[in-house]
Amino acid sequence: MVSGYGETIVVQGVNIDVAKGEIVVIIGPNGCGKSTLLKTIFGFVRSSSGRIYFKDDDITGAKPFDLVKKGMGFVPQTENVFANLKVMENLEMGGYTIKNPDFDEVFRIFPVLREKKNEKASSLSGGERQMLAMARTMMTRPDLLLMDEPSAGLAPKMVDVMMEKIKEIKNGGSSVLLVEQNAKSALRIADRGYIMVMGKNMFEGKADEILDHKEIGRLYLGKKEEGIKN
Numbered sequence: 001m002v003s004g005y006g007e008t009i010v011v012q013g014v015n016i017d018v019a020k021g022e023i024v025v026i027i028g029p030n031g032c033g034k035s036t037l038l039k040t041i042f043g044f045v046r047s048s049s050g051r052i053y054f055k056d057d058d059i060t061g062a063k064p065f066d067l068v069k070k071g072m073g074f075v076p077q078t079e080n081v082f083a084n085l086k087v088m089e090n091l092e093m094g095g096y097t098i099k100n101p102d103f104d105e106v107f108r109i110f111p112v113l114r115e116k117k118n119e120k121a122s123s124l125s126g127g128e129r130q131m132l133a134m135a136r137t138m139m140t141r142p143d144l145l146l147m148d149e150p151s152a153g154l155a156p157k158m159v160d161v162m163m164e165k166i167k168e169i170k171n172g173g174s175s176v177l178l179v180e181q182n183a184k185s186a187l188r189i190a191d192r193g194y195i196m197v198m199g200k201n202m203f204e205g206k207a208d209e210i211l212d213h214k215e216i217g218r219l220y221l222g223k224k225e226e227g228i229k230n
């Protein structure tokens with residue numbers, strides 16, 4: 001798939017897939033086009049060539065609203081909650097297309113949101129805010145969740161909490177396409193991964209293989225030692 005902004009091509013030929021029930025992680029340096037790739041899948045950015053398929057249907061060029069109806073959810077990298085609204089109001093917005101929105105599942109995975117449901121989103125910690133962003137998107141019970149750097153800017157402990165939450169989301173029946181800079185933590189919960197460099201996927205493999213891969217670790221994951229497991 002190829003996409004970009006105006007004349008600028010950012011995603012220069014990416015070929016990826018996510019199978020049902022998988023967590024797939026995309027890792028790559030800043031500016032390589034990870035967010036653009038997710039935005040293209042979700043219909044915010046138009047692809048200029050290539051096709052995108054979801055549940056066996058060609059969804060190339062489909063609009064976000066229709067993709068949500070079809071079972072896709074997107075947690076953007078930034079501005080992913082309504083800061084001035086209460087936690088509960090954010091969740092209600094997330095589920096506004098649903099007839100009888102069910103809050104139990106998101107409160108089960110994110111109990112802190114139940115505790116703070118009457119607080120404004122702006123009063124939440126960074127981690128709680130990311131949880132709210134995920135929870136809002138989960139209100140439509142998506143079969144595939146696209147997540148753009150949910151652990152960015154969080155303390156290491158919180159990063160791992162976030163990854164555990166993503167695993168719970170998967171266990172709840174959603175497939176996940178995750179973009180992450182915290183490569184190690186993400187690969188530990190992922191089934192497979194892709195390394196994206198300058199708009200292309202350069203390497204793909206099982207998450208374990210990537211964690212163990214000497215050259216990938218050194219080149220793209222900032223590790224001098226063998227693999228990146230430790």
Ligand SMILES: Nc1ncnc2c1ncn2[C@@H]1O[C@H](COP(=O)(O)OP(=O)(O)OP(=O)(O)O)[C@@H](O)[C@H]1O
Pocket residue numbers: 005008010028029030031032033034035036037077
């Ligand atoms: N709305 C936009 N208009 C024009 N160019 C953009 C726009 N958004 C991103 N770009 C450019 O596209 C390229 C890829 O950006 P993108 O946000 O997809 O990268 P990324 O891999 O998600 O980076 P990061 O790791 O920093 O989040 C960058 O050169 C960026 O400047």
Ligand SMILES: [Mg+2]
Pocket residue numbers: 034035036077148
């Ligand atoms: Mg990005």
